[in-house]
Amino acid sequence: xxxxxxxxxxxxxxxxxxxxxxxxxxxxxxxxxxxxxxxxxxxxxxxxxxxxxxxxxxxxxxxxxxxxxxxxxxxxxxxxx
Numbered sequence: 001x002x003x004x005x006x007x008x009x010x011x012x013x014x015x016x017x018x019x020x021x022x023x024x025x026x027x028x029x030x031x032x033x034x035x036x037x038x039x040x041x042x043x044x045x046x047x048x049x050x051x052x053x054x055x056x057x058x059x060x061x062x063x064x065x066x067x068x069x070x071x072x073x074x075x076x077x078x079x080x081x
Protein backbone atom coordinates (compact mmCIF):
# COMPACT_ATOMS: atom_id res chain seq x y z
CA UNK A 1 0.00 0.00 0.00
CA UNK A 2 2.87 2.37 0.75
CA UNK A 3 4.29 1.85 -2.74
CA UNK A 4 0.92 2.76 -4.19
CA UNK A 5 0.84 5.93 -2.10
CA UNK A 6 4.29 6.93 -3.35
CA UNK A 7 3.38 6.16 -6.97
CA UNK A 8 0.23 8.24 -6.67
CA UNK A 9 2.31 11.02 -5.12
CA UNK A 10 4.41 11.14 -8.28
CA UNK A 11 1.26 11.17 -10.40
CA UNK A 12 -0.22 14.09 -8.40
CA UNK A 13 3.02 16.04 -8.67
CA UNK A 14 3.09 15.58 -12.44
CA UNK A 15 -0.63 16.11 -12.97
CA UNK A 16 -0.75 19.53 -11.31
CA UNK A 17 1.61 21.48 -13.62
CA UNK A 18 0.34 19.63 -16.70
CA UNK A 19 -3.23 20.62 -15.88
CA UNK A 20 -2.26 24.26 -15.29
CA UNK A 21 -0.44 24.39 -18.63
CA UNK A 22 -3.46 22.81 -20.33
CA UNK A 23 -5.83 25.33 -18.72
CA UNK A 24 -3.60 28.26 -19.68
CA UNK A 25 -3.47 27.09 -23.29
CA UNK A 26 -7.24 26.65 -23.34
CA UNK A 27 -7.75 30.10 -21.83
CA UNK A 28 -5.50 31.74 -24.42
CA UNK A 29 -7.27 29.90 -27.22
CA UNK A 30 -10.82 30.65 -26.02
CA UNK A 31 -10.14 34.33 -25.31
CA UNK A 32 -8.47 34.65 -28.70
CA UNK A 33 -11.48 33.12 -30.47
CA UNK A 34 -14.02 35.36 -28.71
CA UNK A 35 -15.41 38.32 -30.62
CA UNK A 36 -14.13 41.76 -29.70
CA UNK A 37 -15.95 43.82 -27.14
CA UNK A 38 -18.08 42.54 -24.32
CA UNK A 39 -17.82 38.89 -25.37
CA UNK A 40 -14.02 38.96 -25.20
CA UNK A 41 -14.13 40.69 -21.82
CA UNK A 42 -16.62 38.16 -20.43
CA UNK A 43 -14.60 35.23 -21.73
CA UNK A 44 -11.38 36.63 -20.26
CA UNK A 45 -13.12 37.21 -16.92
CA UNK A 46 -14.52 33.68 -16.83
CA UNK A 47 -11.14 32.12 -17.58
CA UNK A 48 -9.46 34.39 -15.06
CA UNK A 49 -11.82 33.14 -12.36
CA UNK A 50 -11.28 29.52 -13.39
CA UNK A 51 -7.50 29.93 -13.21
CA UNK A 52 -7.69 31.89 -9.94
CA UNK A 53 -9.59 29.00 -8.34
CA UNK A 54 -7.68 26.11 -9.91
CA UNK A 55 -4.07 27.27 -9.37
CA UNK A 56 -4.23 26.90 -5.54
CA UNK A 57 -5.89 23.51 -5.97
CA UNK A 58 -2.98 22.49 -8.20
CA UNK A 59 -0.49 23.77 -5.65
CA UNK A 60 -2.24 21.60 -3.06
CA UNK A 61 -1.88 18.57 -5.34
CA UNK A 62 1.86 19.20 -5.58
CA UNK A 63 2.18 19.49 -1.80
CA UNK A 64 0.06 16.38 -1.25
CA UNK A 65 2.14 14.47 -3.81
CA UNK A 66 5.38 15.62 -2.21
CA UNK A 67 4.29 14.40 1.21
CA UNK A 68 3.09 11.09 -0.24
CA UNK A 69 6.40 10.62 -2.05
CA UNK A 70 8.32 11.57 1.09
CA UNK A 71 6.47 8.88 3.05
CA UNK A 72 4.55 11.07 5.47
CA UNK A 73 1.42 8.93 5.05
CA UNK A 74 3.17 5.58 5.60
CA UNK A 75 2.49 5.44 9.35
CA UNK A 76 -1.28 5.92 9.06
CA UNK A 77 -3.36 2.99 10.35
CA UNK A 78 -5.14 0.77 7.87
CA UNK A 79 -8.46 0.79 9.70
CA UNK A 80 -10.46 3.14 11.95
CA UNK A 81 -10.20 1.24 15.25
